[in-house]
Amino acid sequence: MAAVVGFEDLRRPGGYAVQVLAVAAVYYGAARLGLLRRLVVEGAVVTPIWPPTGVAVAALLIFGLGCWPGISLGAFLAVLSISPPHIDALGIVFGQTAAPLCAVLLLRRARFRTDLSRLRDCLALVFLAALTAMVISASIGVCLLLAMDKLPAHSFWAVWLAWWVGDAMGVLIVTPLLLILHRARWPPSLARWKEAAALTVAACSLVPLAVYSSLSLLFLVYPLIICAALRFELVGSMFCALFTSVLATIAATDGVGAFAQLTRIEVMAKLQAFNGTMALTALLLSAVITEQRHTRSSVEQACQELVEVLEHLTAGEPPPPRPASDPEDRPRPGAAP
Missing domain, CATH: 1.10.1760.20 (Arp2/3 complex 21 kDa subunit ARPC3)
Incomplete structure (x- = not known):
């Protein structure tokens, strides 16, 4: 761990x-x-x-x-x-x-x-x-x-x-x-502040509409979660999920919007089902995207190392030693070479 x-x-x-x-x-x-x-x-x-x-x-x-x-x-x-x-x-x-x-x-x-x-x-x-x-x-x-x-x-x-x-x-x-x-890492990079600001504006506009509308438009939150996960991975999706769950909880306890005219049991069931599915979507989708990006980065690095090895072999030079980038890639004591 x-x-x-x-x-x-x-x-x-x-x-x-x-x-x-x-x-x-x-x-x-x-x-x-x-x-x-x-x-x-x-x-x-x-x-x-x-x-x-x-x-x-x-x-x-x-x-x-x-x-x-x-x-x-x-x-x-x-x-x-x-x-x-x-x-x-x-x-x-x-x-x-x-x-x-x-x-x-x-x-x-x-x-x-x-x-x-x-x-x-x-x-x-x-x-x-x-x-x-x-x-x-x-x-x-x-x-x-x-x-x-x-x-x-x-x-x-x-x-x-x-x-x-x-x-x-x-x-x-x-x-x-x-x-x-x-x-x-603090301070965070300023390279994507414009995109982050646009996502924040979208969340502040879309989430209140989805939660407080009497038409029950809670499903509108999921495209926002997906977009946040695609662009900012776990950071973006979980902050959107937190913001949405807080507003949904406020609306549910006040009995307004998508939670109006429901009994306490129905409010709890609807709120927890929405919060649970939203959090699972944000967490698991972000993990899949992050894992795929890491896999793609590893493949690109391996291809680059292979190109360098081929260039050295073509020139008649010994290939450069491969650095161990991950402790799991290093040979364990007593393991066969």
Whole structure:
């Protein structure tokens, strides 16, 4: 896995404490943002997108598993901000910590790379980190509500599904963006600012029309996502997906536009289906485009090296040594030549 700690300051005395507090602060801030828009499903308050899960998975991938106390502290503060302290709060904190830890362990088993340059990495993030690991937090949280008589038994599956999808959406949308920002080169290149500005104007014009129109024009967002993926790969598509999901969540919680005249269950189902398919489209399409471009670049480099070898052989000179551009291309100790 191509992740992790490259911060020398964090190895100094007190650096670990600063790291934990920073993770807790970002987690809590993301929780407060997520709580700005809520839906009531079967008497339980849920968030369509729970950003802290994405923050937690990204922090564990970037800083390593040792930052888990920051996730627990941030989750505890988030729970205290919405309800008085009870024994079930500790169980919810445990679930919110265990799920990201499980997600990162599964990603490590799959040899996940944080640059998200391969389709297999995006598939692992979707199916292992988001859809599989977030079952833990949803199951623990809803079972605790049921055990504490805060939730009727007939509402179990509706609340569980809303909780699970909200946590999974946090991983699908927030985690890729944080990984991109962590690996981005600053300052960014100014060569494509005009194209980026045009895409921004298109998004600011098209997305509100698709979300707030009573004609249910949500499908208009997908050409924008495809264009962003083709021109800017993961960066463009995921920022468009984030912008769209935020506006769609606002419209859904207000019950306007494409979400008008729907029951709470119907609003949640329509919103989560739209956000989920949009995020999957942005993530997987960008990964395919990036992988194809890397493959084409490798083929072009190999052709160039072959031309150089042929030129040296024609001139009667020994071919130049081939540099090992990828650690996986280098011979392993003990391997046959």
